[in-house]
Amino acid sequence: MALVALAALAVAWGLARGVTADAGGLRSRVGAIVLDAFLCGLLAARLVHVLWHLPDYLADPVSIIRLGDGGFSITAGIVVAALYALWKTRHPVPRKPVLLGLVAGAAFWLIGGMVLFAVQRSTVSMPVAVLADLQGAPVPLDRYKGRPLVLNLWATWCGPCRREMPVLVQAQQAHPAVNFVFANQGEVAQEVLDYLHAEQMSPANVLLDAESEVMRQTGARALPTTLFFDANGRLVRAHMGELSRATLEARVREIQ
Structure with a gap:
Protein backbone atom coordinates (compact mmCIF):
# COMPACT_ATOMS: atom_id res chain seq x y z
CA MET A 1 0.00 0.00 0.00
CA VAL A 124 -3.70 -16.22 -1.15
CA SER A 125 -5.96 -18.88 0.28
CA MET A 126 -6.02 -20.83 3.50
CA PRO A 127 -2.81 -22.92 3.43
CA VAL A 128 -3.18 -26.66 3.03
CA ALA A 129 -0.34 -28.00 5.13
CA VAL A 130 0.37 -30.40 7.95
CA LEU A 131 2.63 -28.86 10.58
CA ALA A 132 3.81 -30.30 13.90
CA ASP A 133 3.21 -29.27 17.48
CA LEU A 134 6.06 -28.88 19.95
CA GLN A 135 5.80 -32.56 20.88
CA GLY A 136 6.17 -33.62 17.25
CA ALA A 137 2.54 -34.64 16.62
CA PRO A 138 1.15 -33.74 13.17
CA VAL A 139 -1.37 -30.88 13.08
CA PRO A 140 -3.21 -30.13 9.81
CA LEU A 141 -4.14 -26.47 9.40
CA ASP A 142 -7.58 -27.64 8.26
CA ARG A 143 -8.27 -28.19 11.95
CA TYR A 144 -8.73 -24.44 12.38
CA LYS A 145 -11.39 -23.96 9.72
CA GLY A 146 -14.84 -22.82 10.75
CA ARG A 147 -13.66 -19.99 13.01
CA PRO A 148 -11.84 -16.72 12.33
CA LEU A 149 -8.10 -17.33 12.14
CA VAL A 150 -5.04 -15.20 12.81
CA LEU A 151 -2.07 -17.01 11.27
CA ASN A 152 1.26 -15.60 12.39
CA LEU A 153 4.47 -16.61 10.58
CA TRP A 154 7.49 -16.04 12.79
CA ALA A 155 10.91 -17.21 14.00
CA THR A 156 12.86 -16.78 17.22
CA TRP A 157 15.76 -15.04 15.44
CA CYS A 158 13.42 -12.36 14.06
CA GLY A 159 13.52 -9.19 16.18
CA PRO A 160 10.11 -7.80 15.10
CA CYS A 161 8.59 -11.25 15.66
CA ARG A 162 9.86 -11.28 19.23
CA ARG A 163 8.60 -7.75 19.89
CA GLU A 164 5.08 -8.45 18.64
CA MET A 165 4.70 -11.89 20.23
CA PRO A 166 3.45 -10.63 23.65
CA VAL A 167 0.80 -8.54 21.87
CA LEU A 168 -0.40 -11.58 19.93
CA VAL A 169 -0.43 -13.78 23.03
CA GLN A 170 -2.52 -11.20 24.90
CA ALA A 171 -4.93 -11.01 21.97
CA GLN A 172 -5.22 -14.80 21.92
CA GLN A 173 -6.33 -14.72 25.53
CA ALA A 174 -8.70 -11.80 24.95
CA HIS A 175 -10.44 -13.31 21.90
CA PRO A 176 -11.24 -16.97 22.62
CA ALA A 177 -13.63 -17.11 19.65
CA VAL A 178 -10.71 -16.50 17.26
CA ASN A 179 -8.06 -19.10 16.48
CA PHE A 180 -4.51 -17.77 16.81
CA VAL A 181 -1.89 -20.03 15.22
CA PHE A 182 1.83 -19.32 15.55
CA ALA A 183 3.56 -21.09 12.66
CA ASN A 184 7.28 -21.06 13.36
CA GLN A 185 9.33 -21.08 10.18
CA GLY A 186 12.28 -23.43 9.84
CA GLU A 187 13.30 -23.99 13.46
CA VAL A 188 13.33 -27.03 15.71
CA ALA A 189 11.17 -27.54 18.77
CA GLN A 190 13.94 -26.95 21.31
CA GLU A 191 14.75 -23.51 19.90
CA VAL A 192 11.12 -22.50 20.17
CA LEU A 193 10.70 -23.97 23.66
CA ASP A 194 13.84 -22.22 24.91
CA TYR A 195 12.55 -18.89 23.60
CA LEU A 196 9.08 -19.28 25.11
CA HIS A 197 10.54 -20.39 28.44
CA ALA A 198 12.94 -17.43 28.53
CA GLU A 199 10.10 -15.01 27.77
CA GLN A 200 7.73 -16.77 30.19
CA MET A 201 5.04 -17.19 27.55
CA SER A 202 2.88 -20.21 26.85
CA PRO A 203 0.63 -19.45 23.86
CA ALA A 204 -1.61 -22.14 22.44
CA ASN A 205 -1.27 -23.43 18.88
CA VAL A 206 2.48 -22.99 18.47
CA LEU A 207 3.33 -25.12 15.44
CA LEU A 208 6.51 -25.98 13.57
CA ASP A 209 6.76 -25.46 9.82
CA ALA A 210 10.17 -27.05 9.26
CA GLU A 211 10.15 -26.56 5.48
CA SER A 212 8.46 -23.13 5.53
CA GLU A 213 5.62 -24.58 3.50
CA VAL A 214 3.15 -21.97 4.73
CA MET A 215 5.40 -19.14 3.53
CA ARG A 216 5.63 -20.76 0.12
CA GLN A 217 1.89 -21.31 -0.22
CA THR A 218 0.94 -17.80 0.92
CA GLY A 219 3.71 -15.99 -0.93
CA ALA A 220 4.96 -14.34 2.27
CA ARG A 221 8.25 -12.57 1.58
CA ALA A 222 9.44 -11.71 5.08
CA LEU A 223 8.93 -12.34 8.78
CA PRO A 224 6.81 -11.58 10.61
CA THR A 225 3.78 -11.92 8.35
CA THR A 226 0.30 -12.19 9.83
CA LEU A 227 -2.69 -13.37 7.81
CA PHE A 228 -6.27 -12.77 8.88
CA PHE A 229 -8.91 -15.23 7.61
CA ASP A 230 -12.65 -15.15 8.25
CA ALA A 231 -14.63 -18.19 9.39
CA ASN A 232 -15.06 -19.29 5.75
CA GLY A 233 -11.31 -19.38 5.18
CA ARG A 234 -11.24 -16.22 3.04
CA LEU A 235 -8.33 -13.84 3.40
CA VAL A 236 -9.46 -10.53 4.88
CA ARG A 237 -6.12 -8.87 5.62
CA ALA A 238 -2.42 -9.57 5.28
CA HIS A 239 0.16 -7.67 7.31
CA MET A 240 3.90 -7.85 6.75
CA GLY A 241 5.99 -6.51 9.61
CA GLU A 242 5.52 -5.92 13.31
CA LEU A 243 1.95 -5.46 14.54
CA SER A 244 0.97 -2.97 17.22
CA ARG A 245 -1.78 -3.75 19.68
CA ALA A 246 -4.06 -1.15 18.07
CA THR A 247 -3.69 -2.51 14.55
CA LEU A 248 -4.06 -6.10 15.70
CA GLU A 249 -7.28 -5.30 17.57
CA ALA A 250 -8.68 -3.51 14.51
CA ARG A 251 -7.87 -6.46 12.25
CA VAL A 252 -9.35 -9.01 14.67
CA ARG A 253 -12.58 -7.03 14.77
CA GLU A 254 -12.73 -7.19 10.96
CA ILE A 255 -12.74 -11.00 10.85
CA GLN A 256 -15.19 -11.61 13.69
Whole structure:
Protein backbone atom coordinates (compact mmCIF):
# COMPACT_ATOMS: atom_id res chain seq x y z
CA MET A 1 0.00 0.00 0.00
CA ALA A 2 2.89 2.37 0.62
CA LEU A 3 3.97 2.02 -3.02
CA VAL A 4 0.40 2.68 -4.16
CA ALA A 5 0.30 5.83 -2.02
CA LEU A 6 3.59 7.07 -3.47
CA ALA A 7 2.37 6.35 -6.99
CA ALA A 8 -0.85 8.25 -6.24
CA LEU A 9 1.18 11.22 -5.02
CA ALA A 10 3.22 11.14 -8.22
CA VAL A 11 0.01 11.11 -10.29
CA ALA A 12 -1.44 14.05 -8.34
CA TRP A 13 1.75 16.09 -8.51
CA GLY A 14 2.43 15.35 -12.17
CA LEU A 15 -1.11 16.06 -13.34
CA ALA A 16 -1.42 19.30 -11.38
CA ARG A 17 1.84 20.60 -12.80
CA GLY A 18 1.05 19.31 -16.27
CA VAL A 19 -2.18 21.30 -16.63
CA THR A 20 -0.71 24.49 -15.19
CA ALA A 21 0.77 27.14 -17.44
CA ASP A 22 4.47 27.63 -16.80
CA ALA A 23 4.28 31.34 -16.09
CA GLY A 24 5.56 33.23 -13.09
CA GLY A 25 6.54 30.07 -11.27
CA LEU A 26 2.92 28.88 -11.01
CA ARG A 27 3.79 25.32 -11.96
CA SER A 28 6.24 24.96 -9.08
CA ARG A 29 3.81 26.54 -6.61
CA VAL A 30 0.99 24.25 -7.70
CA GLY A 31 3.25 21.21 -7.27
CA ALA A 32 4.32 22.39 -3.83
CA ILE A 33 0.70 22.82 -2.69
CA VAL A 34 -0.15 19.29 -3.86
CA LEU A 35 2.79 17.87 -1.89
CA ASP A 36 1.87 19.86 1.23
CA ALA A 37 -1.79 18.84 0.93
CA PHE A 38 -0.76 15.19 0.72
CA LEU A 39 1.40 15.47 3.84
CA CYS A 40 -1.34 17.30 5.77
CA GLY A 41 -3.85 14.67 4.71
CA LEU A 42 -1.51 11.85 5.72
CA LEU A 43 -0.94 13.41 9.14
CA ALA A 44 -4.67 13.95 9.67
CA ALA A 45 -5.49 10.41 8.55
CA ARG A 46 -3.06 8.98 11.09
CA LEU A 47 -4.13 11.33 13.88
CA VAL A 48 -7.84 10.58 13.51
CA HIS A 49 -7.16 6.83 13.43
CA VAL A 50 -5.03 7.07 16.59
CA LEU A 51 -7.70 9.11 18.40
CA TRP A 52 -10.36 6.61 17.36
CA HIS A 53 -8.32 3.75 18.85
CA LEU A 54 -6.66 5.77 21.62
CA PRO A 55 -6.94 3.20 24.46
CA ASP A 56 -5.06 0.62 22.38
CA TYR A 57 -2.34 3.11 21.43
CA LEU A 58 -1.89 4.37 24.99
CA ALA A 59 -0.83 0.86 25.96
CA ASP A 60 2.12 1.27 23.59
CA PRO A 61 2.63 4.99 22.81
CA VAL A 62 5.63 4.36 20.55
CA SER A 63 3.33 2.58 18.11
CA ILE A 64 1.66 5.93 17.34
CA ILE A 65 4.65 6.97 15.22
CA ARG A 66 5.20 3.51 13.72
CA LEU A 67 3.58 4.36 10.36
CA GLY A 68 4.59 1.10 8.71
CA ASP A 69 2.21 -0.64 11.09
CA GLY A 70 -0.68 0.86 9.14
CA GLY A 71 -3.80 2.52 10.47
CA PHE A 72 -5.15 5.59 8.68
CA SER A 73 -8.56 7.24 8.35
CA ILE A 74 -8.76 7.70 4.58
CA THR A 75 -11.87 9.89 4.84
CA ALA A 76 -10.21 12.28 7.27
CA GLY A 77 -7.11 12.43 5.09
CA ILE A 78 -9.06 13.32 1.95
CA VAL A 79 -11.12 16.00 3.74
CA VAL A 80 -8.09 17.69 5.31
CA ALA A 81 -6.09 17.57 2.06
CA ALA A 82 -8.99 19.16 0.18
CA LEU A 83 -9.51 21.88 2.79
CA TYR A 84 -5.81 22.70 2.82
CA ALA A 85 -5.77 22.92 -0.97
CA LEU A 86 -8.82 25.21 -1.00
CA TRP A 87 -7.23 27.46 1.59
CA LYS A 88 -3.86 27.68 -0.18
CA THR A 89 -5.45 28.46 -3.57
CA ARG A 90 -7.49 31.45 -2.42
CA HIS A 91 -5.14 33.78 -4.35
CA PRO A 92 -3.24 33.91 -6.69
CA VAL A 93 -2.55 30.21 -7.37
CA PRO A 94 -5.07 28.60 -9.77
CA ARG A 95 -7.34 26.26 -7.84
CA LYS A 96 -8.50 23.96 -10.61
CA PRO A 97 -5.14 22.24 -11.35
CA VAL A 98 -4.53 21.58 -7.65
CA LEU A 99 -7.97 20.05 -7.06
CA LEU A 100 -7.80 18.10 -10.31
CA GLY A 101 -4.47 16.61 -9.30
CA LEU A 102 -5.69 15.73 -5.82
CA VAL A 103 -8.86 14.08 -7.15
CA ALA A 104 -6.83 12.04 -9.64
CA GLY A 105 -4.35 11.01 -6.92
CA ALA A 106 -7.11 10.01 -4.49
CA ALA A 107 -8.88 8.00 -7.19
CA PHE A 108 -5.62 6.24 -8.11
CA TRP A 109 -4.97 5.44 -4.44
CA LEU A 110 -8.43 4.03 -3.81
CA ILE A 111 -8.67 2.05 -7.03
CA GLY A 112 -5.07 0.84 -6.77
CA GLY A 113 -5.64 -0.31 -3.21
CA MET A 114 -8.80 -2.18 -4.21
CA VAL A 115 -7.05 -3.87 -7.13
CA LEU A 116 -4.06 -4.81 -4.99
CA PHE A 117 -6.30 -6.35 -2.33
CA ALA A 118 -8.39 -8.19 -4.95
CA VAL A 119 -5.24 -9.70 -6.45
CA GLN A 120 -3.91 -10.60 -3.01
CA ARG A 121 -7.20 -12.17 -1.97
CA SER A 122 -7.45 -14.20 -5.17
CA THR A 123 -3.90 -15.55 -4.91
CA VAL A 124 -3.70 -16.22 -1.15
CA SER A 125 -5.96 -18.88 0.28
CA MET A 126 -6.02 -20.83 3.50
CA PRO A 127 -2.81 -22.92 3.43
CA VAL A 128 -3.18 -26.66 3.03
CA ALA A 129 -0.34 -28.00 5.13
CA VAL A 130 0.37 -30.40 7.95
CA LEU A 131 2.63 -28.86 10.58
CA ALA A 132 3.81 -30.30 13.90
CA ASP A 133 3.21 -29.27 17.48
CA LEU A 134 6.06 -28.88 19.95
CA GLN A 135 5.80 -32.56 20.88
CA GLY A 136 6.17 -33.62 17.25
CA ALA A 137 2.54 -34.64 16.62
CA PRO A 138 1.15 -33.74 13.17
CA VAL A 139 -1.37 -30.88 13.08
CA PRO A 140 -3.21 -30.13 9.81
CA LEU A 141 -4.14 -26.47 9.40
CA ASP A 142 -7.58 -27.64 8.26
CA ARG A 143 -8.27 -28.19 11.95
CA TYR A 144 -8.73 -24.44 12.38
CA LYS A 145 -11.39 -23.96 9.72
CA GLY A 146 -14.84 -22.82 10.75
CA ARG A 147 -13.66 -19.99 13.01
CA PRO A 148 -11.84 -16.72 12.33
CA LEU A 149 -8.10 -17.33 12.14
CA VAL A 150 -5.04 -15.20 12.81
CA LEU A 151 -2.07 -17.01 11.27
CA ASN A 152 1.26 -15.60 12.39
CA LEU A 153 4.47 -16.61 10.58
CA TRP A 154 7.49 -16.04 12.79
CA ALA A 155 10.91 -17.21 14.00
CA THR A 156 12.86 -16.78 17.22
CA TRP A 157 15.76 -15.04 15.44
CA CYS A 158 13.42 -12.36 14.06
CA GLY A 159 13.52 -9.19 16.18
CA PRO A 160 10.11 -7.80 15.10
CA CYS A 161 8.59 -11.25 15.66
CA ARG A 162 9.86 -11.28 19.23
CA ARG A 163 8.60 -7.75 19.89
CA GLU A 164 5.08 -8.45 18.64
CA MET A 165 4.70 -11.89 20.23
CA PRO A 166 3.45 -10.63 23.65
CA VAL A 167 0.80 -8.54 21.87
CA LEU A 168 -0.40 -11.58 19.93
CA VAL A 169 -0.43 -13.78 23.03
CA GLN A 170 -2.52 -11.20 24.90
CA ALA A 171 -4.93 -11.01 21.97
CA GLN A 172 -5.22 -14.80 21.92
CA GLN A 173 -6.33 -14.72 25.53
CA ALA A 174 -8.70 -11.80 24.95
CA HIS A 175 -10.44 -13.31 21.90
CA PRO A 176 -11.24 -16.97 22.62
CA ALA A 177 -13.63 -17.11 19.65
CA VAL A 178 -10.71 -16.50 17.26
CA ASN A 179 -8.06 -19.10 16.48
CA PHE A 180 -4.51 -17.77 16.81
CA VAL A 181 -1.89 -20.03 15.22
CA PHE A 182 1.83 -19.32 15.55
CA ALA A 183 3.56 -21.09 12.66
CA ASN A 184 7.28 -21.06 13.36
CA GLN A 185 9.33 -21.08 10.18
CA GLY A 186 12.28 -23.43 9.84
CA GLU A 187 13.30 -23.99 13.46
CA VAL A 188 13.33 -27.03 15.71
CA ALA A 189 11.17 -27.54 18.77
CA GLN A 190 13.94 -26.95 21.31
CA GLU A 191 14.75 -23.51 19.90
CA VAL A 192 11.12 -22.50 20.17
CA LEU A 193 10.70 -23.97 23.66
CA ASP A 194 13.84 -22.22 24.91
CA TYR A 195 12.55 -18.89 23.60
CA LEU A 196 9.08 -19.28 25.11
CA HIS A 197 10.54 -20.39 28.44
CA ALA A 198 12.94 -17.43 28.53
CA GLU A 199 10.10 -15.01 27.77
CA GLN A 200 7.73 -16.77 30.19
CA MET A 201 5.04 -17.19 27.55
CA SER A 202 2.88 -20.21 26.85
CA PRO A 203 0.63 -19.45 23.86
CA ALA A 204 -1.61 -22.14 22.44
CA ASN A 205 -1.27 -23.43 18.88
CA VAL A 206 2.48 -22.99 18.47
CA LEU A 207 3.33 -25.12 15.44
CA LEU A 208 6.51 -25.98 13.57
CA ASP A 209 6.76 -25.46 9.82
CA ALA A 210 10.17 -27.05 9.26
CA GLU A 211 10.15 -26.56 5.48
CA SER A 212 8.46 -23.13 5.53
CA GLU A 213 5.62 -24.58 3.50
CA VAL A 214 3.15 -21.97 4.73
CA MET A 215 5.40 -19.14 3.53
CA ARG A 216 5.63 -20.76 0.12
CA GLN A 217 1.89 -21.31 -0.22
CA THR A 218 0.94 -17.80 0.92
CA GLY A 219 3.71 -15.99 -0.93
CA ALA A 220 4.96 -14.34 2.27
CA ARG A 221 8.25 -12.57 1.58
CA ALA A 222 9.44 -11.71 5.08
CA LEU A 223 8.93 -12.34 8.78
CA PRO A 224 6.81 -11.58 10.61
CA THR A 225 3.78 -11.92 8.35
CA THR A 226 0.30 -12.19 9.83
CA LEU A 227 -2.69 -13.37 7.81
CA PHE A 228 -6.27 -12.77 8.88
CA PHE A 229 -8.91 -15.23 7.61
CA ASP A 230 -12.65 -15.15 8.25
CA ALA A 231 -14.63 -18.19 9.39
CA ASN A 232 -15.06 -19.29 5.75
CA GLY A 233 -11.31 -19.38 5.18
CA ARG A 234 -11.24 -16.22 3.04
CA LEU A 235 -8.33 -13.84 3.40
CA VAL A 236 -9.46 -10.53 4.88
CA ARG A 237 -6.12 -8.87 5.62
CA ALA A 238 -2.42 -9.57 5.28
CA HIS A 239 0.16 -7.67 7.31
CA MET A 240 3.90 -7.85 6.75
CA GLY A 241 5.99 -6.51 9.61
CA GLU A 242 5.52 -5.92 13.31
CA LEU A 243 1.95 -5.46 14.54
CA SER A 244 0.97 -2.97 17.22
CA ARG A 245 -1.78 -3.75 19.68
CA ALA A 246 -4.06 -1.15 18.07
CA THR A 247 -3.69 -2.51 14.55
CA LEU A 248 -4.06 -6.10 15.70
CA GLU A 249 -7.28 -5.30 17.57
CA ALA A 250 -8.68 -3.51 14.51
CA ARG A 251 -7.87 -6.46 12.25
CA VAL A 252 -9.35 -9.01 14.67
CA ARG A 253 -12.58 -7.03 14.77
CA GLU A 254 -12.73 -7.19 10.96
CA ILE A 255 -12.74 -11.00 10.85
CA GLN A 256 -15.19 -11.61 13.69
